[in-house]
Amino acid sequence: MKVLLTTPPYSLEDRYGKKLKHFGGDAEPLGLAYIAAAVRHINHYVEVIDAPVQNFTSEMIAQKAKEEKFDIVGITGFTPAYSRIKATVEALQKILPKLIIIIGGPHGSILPEETIEDLNIDFIVIGEGENTIKELLTTIECKGNFHDVKGICFKENVQIS
Numbered sequence: 001m002k003v004l005l006t007t008p009p010y011s012l013e014d015r016y017g018k019k020l021k022h023f024g025g026d027a028e029p030l031g032l033a034y035i036a037a038a039v040r041h042i043n044h045y046v047e048v049i050d051a052p053v054q055n056f057t058s059e060m061i062a063q064k065a066k067e068e069k070f071d072i073v074g075i076t077g078f079t080p081a082y083s084r085i086k087a088t089v090e091a092l093q094k095i096l097p098k099l100i101i102i103i104g105g106p107h108g109s110i111l112p113e114e115t116i117e118d119l120n121i122d123f124i125v126i127g128e129g130e131n132t133i134k135e136l137l138t139t140i141e142c143k144g145n146f147h148d149v150k151g152i153c154f155k156e157n158v159q160i161s
């Protein structure tokens with residue numbers, strides 16, 4: 001499967017405003033890098049976008065997922081970036097209604113049920129994700145039982161085509 005991992009487009013201007021944006025800095029998305037390594041370890045193709053650094057908008061992320069035929073998009077994020085996470089999910093769902101979307105990171109870990117309901121997405125990975133993402137991808141691929149995957153919250157009527 002092809003897995004695209006991304007940070008939400010949460011720019012320095014979003015964080016610090018127009019006047020102070022030049023004083024802020026971006027940090028490498030360490031959590032996504034760990035997840036990418038785990039995905040690669042079980043031989044799936046994986047790419048990472050660091051949206052604010054690479055100047056990707058939500059629409060550009062969705063366009064890339066569509067053009068390059070990704071099966072799954074994973075988005076990381078903390079609560080202050082929630083509106084950007086939501087905008088990215090909406091952009092993806094608009095042009096790829098059947099795409100599997102997984103949210104990980106602090107926000108989804110803290111509010112899994114509320115987030116899954118608000119975003120109408122398939123899966124939230126709660127807490128440390130390296131082992132969970134491997135189990136989850138394998139279960140998706142083999143059409144297994146999501147109740148057997150530890151550390152996820154999922155939509156009860158999840159449909160994987």
Ligand code: B12
Binds near residue numbers: 133
């Ligand atoms: C180090 C750190 C920082 C560093 C980041 C350095 C860096 N290079 O990343 C600095 C100081 C820059 C920082 C800044 C901020 N931080 Co900070 N930070 C932390 C800290 C202490 C550790 C984060 C970390 O690196 N963990 C290690 C990595 C490997 O773990 P991880 O990112 O959580 O990823 C794992 C899982 O979450 C999961 N996962 C993550 N993403 C995904 C995606 C998918 C698809 C999947 C399946 C799984 C998955 O799997 C990963 C591997 O196990 C945490 C507290 C904590 N103990 O977690 C707070 C924390 C993440 N920070 C927080 C916040 C709020 C911020 C700021 C927004 C603060 C602010 N107002 O400016 C900024 C945002 C910076 C930005 N990038 O825009 C909050 C988030 C709370 C929330 N509700 O979202 C935390 C939880 C602290 C807290 N308790 O309040 N932070």
